[in-house]
Amino acid sequence: MKKFISLITALAASCLMVSAQEEGFVSLFDGKSLDGWKINTAPESFAIEEGAIRANGDCSHLFYEGKVNGGKFKNFELRMDVMTRKNSNGGVFIHSVFQEKGWPSGYEIQVNNTQKDPQKSGGLYNTVKNLEPFADDTWMKYVIIVNEGVVTVKVNDKELVNYKTEPGKTKLLPEGGTFAIQAHDKGSTTLYKNIRVKVLP
Numbered sequence: 001m002k003k004f005i006s007l008i009t010a011l012a013a014s015c016l017m018v019s020a021q022e023e024g025f026v027s028l029f030d031g032k033s034l035d036g037w038k039i040n041t042a043p044e045s046f047a048i049e050e051g052a053i054r055a056n057g058d059c060s061h062l063f064y065e066g067k068v069n070g071g072k073f074k075n076f077e078l079r080m081d082v083m084t085r086k087n088s089n090g091g092v093f094i095h096s097v098f099q100e101k102g103w104p105s106g107y108e109i110q111v112n113n114t115q116k117d118p119q120k121s122g123g124l125y126n127t128v129k130n131l132e133p134f135a136d137d138t139w140m141k142y143v144i145i146v147n148e149g150v151v152t153v154k155v156n157d158k159e160l161v162n163y164k165t166e167p168g169k170t171k172l173l174p175e176g177g178t179f180a181i182q183a184h185d186k187g188s189t190t191l192y193k194n195i196r197v198k199v200l201p
Helices: 002-020
Strands: 037-039 046-049 052-055 060-064 076-084 089-096 107-112 140-147 150-155 158-164 178-183 190-199
Touching: 052 178, 076 089, 076 107, 089 140, 089 190, 178 190
Parallel strands: none
Antiparallel strands: 037 060, 046 052, 052 190, 060 178, 076 140, 076 190, 089 107, 089 178, 140 150, 150 158
8 A cells, every 4th residue: 555655646746747847948058057158248247156147247248159049039938037136237138149248139128126227127128117126035937928029028927018019110130039148237146047948939
């Protein structure tokens, strides 16, 4: 009887593991290194901290240039866990391209809960603003979707952006672009882990 119960328990655990898998998603960050990522202006602004990318230092950007989908994403669902420390600002860019300096092209999804900028986490910067902060020092679950010209952003399952871009005005690239993580300033620390993407047809 004990063996039977153990078998049932093992099967149940196995089913839970299978259901927890995210079908079609591929990791962009190995949790140990910046392999597949390229920093533009200030290498010291990015480091690995307890399995996460830590952004802290002079303004700089970390671009994905790895092998997944050739480093170019048009329609996709991007998921990641994001954390802010007190008074910290950051951002995640989509449909971008690597550039040596300056602000990346594409749309920026805001990362900021208690820094002075009134635009808070999950908003599409200067396009669809979120003015309600989440909590510092707590992992936020970001979901960023681009599908046929519509940008959707959810944080902790709360939809904050559902924005249909306009032809001629859109920042979305016709063939897609890459992702970039922002180090905003020396006083800001933001962290990113479990970065994975699913390419949509």
